[in-house]
Amino acid sequence: MITHSLFAEQEREAKLNELGDTLRVLEQHVDFTALAAAVDAAAPRPGRERGGRPPFPTEQMVRVLLIQQLFDLSDEQMEFQLLDRLSFQRFVGLLRHSSPIPDRTTIWTFKERLIQAGASESIFDAVNRQWSKYGYMARGGQMIDASIVQTPKESISKGGEAIVSENAMPADLQPAKRRQKDIEARSAKKQGKSYSGYKLSANADKHHKFIRKIKVSTASEHDTQHFEAVIDPGNTSREIYADKGYVAGEREARLKGRGWRMYIQRKGSKDKPLSEAQERHNKRIAKPRARVEHVFAGLAQLGGKVLRTIGLAHATLHLNWKTATDNLQRFTYLKEAGIVAF
Incomplete structure (x- = not known):
């Protein structure tokens, strides 16, 4: 029998944690703010002189690309999973009532920003600097x-x-x-x-x-x-x-x-x-x-x-x-x- 609950979302998240969410474990040990800062330093965020919707925060996009690599997803598959998958949404920081998500074009544009700035190595270098912080x-x-x-x-x-x-x-x-x-x-x-x-x-x-x-x-x-x-x-x-x-x-x-x-x-x-x-x-x-x-x-x-x-x-x-x-x-x-x- 299907039952309804006002706390269904919280109950599902608690069950995910109980089963062992790989992304939640990753979040506990990795400083994503530092990773995003390194990416921004190597490839500064574009200005808003032309107006339009502001770009997604760099930390959010770093999380998206790391999920994409972890699960080997194309840009199109990544967009679908962000719409469909609860564990991906909460790792990236997309609230259930949020309307815009990083779509395939947004993901492609972020990658082009890194390539054009010559910052392809920025995430690899930033990740490796974290090992020194923890003594590895x-x-x-x-x-x-x-x-x-x-x-x-x-x-x-x-x-x-x-x-x-x-x-x-x-x-x-x-x-x-x-x-x-x-x-x-x-x-x-x-x-x-x-x-x-x-x-x-x-x-x-x-x-x-x-x-x-x-x-x-x-x-x-x-x-x-x-x-x-x-x-x-x-x-x-x-x-x-x-x-x-x-x-x-x-x-x-x-x-x-x-x-x-x-x-x-x-x-x-x-x-x-x-x-x-x-x-x-x-x-x-x-x-x-x-x-x-x-x-x-x-x-x-x-x-x-x-x-x-x-x-x-x-x-x-x-x-x-x-x-x-x-x-x-x-x-x-x-x-x-x-x-x-x-």
Whole structure:
């Protein structure tokens, strides 16, 4: 039997808390005001010289984009869920009697504001600063790896590949297809399979497994090109772990000269197989190096292996928010589990 209650809304919220609302737990541990302030500093809110409805508060939009990354939603899906889902509404701060909500156009406009201001990295940097506030320093050494983030497979007419490789658009494409064609995405092969899209190079600390530094590039750029770009000088240990794809004798010698201790797995070939000593070396560092795979597995669960965006600028924004969200999720887990920062 259906019963009516004047307190139905409060009863439902209490039930959500009892069942364990992920967003409410996130809210208990994260300073969203500080995140919004960092975003505003990097990409100031637009003025109202032209009049019209004022933009939604930055903190509200930060919360929207974090939900979007946490649940891997498109702009259209995000708009629908904000209309439909109680837990999303209360996390974003939308009262039940509120009329306007951030719709798909508002979400897109906010992202464009960040890209135009060159502030794609602002949320990632702001999230990582919060770890210092709670004492979660980068410890135990650092693990470096890269992963291809795929875009939808492009169908290009014969002879069009050379045109696209020059960041130009084939002349025979209709306007609708032109808008959906990503001419900046590149192809790469991994374990004999071809992939198209972009590449995320990341550095995670070995102790807490927070992602400390990232670099976004096209998929065709080799992992080794960004090895030094993602080294974190703030880690309390000088150890660096990486797989056999990062072998480069000259670079390793240079970094060793700067005091880094390199633990990079060796690779053999048909003509020059690994020695017993190299096999032991690989086996000894396999377990600590493999911890970085847990990090990329976490990103994959958030939908971090595919892109709905077009172009390198949008991919950079998306992956900065994705990695920031993964770090927030890990931080919440550590706090809830009572794992202290040492």
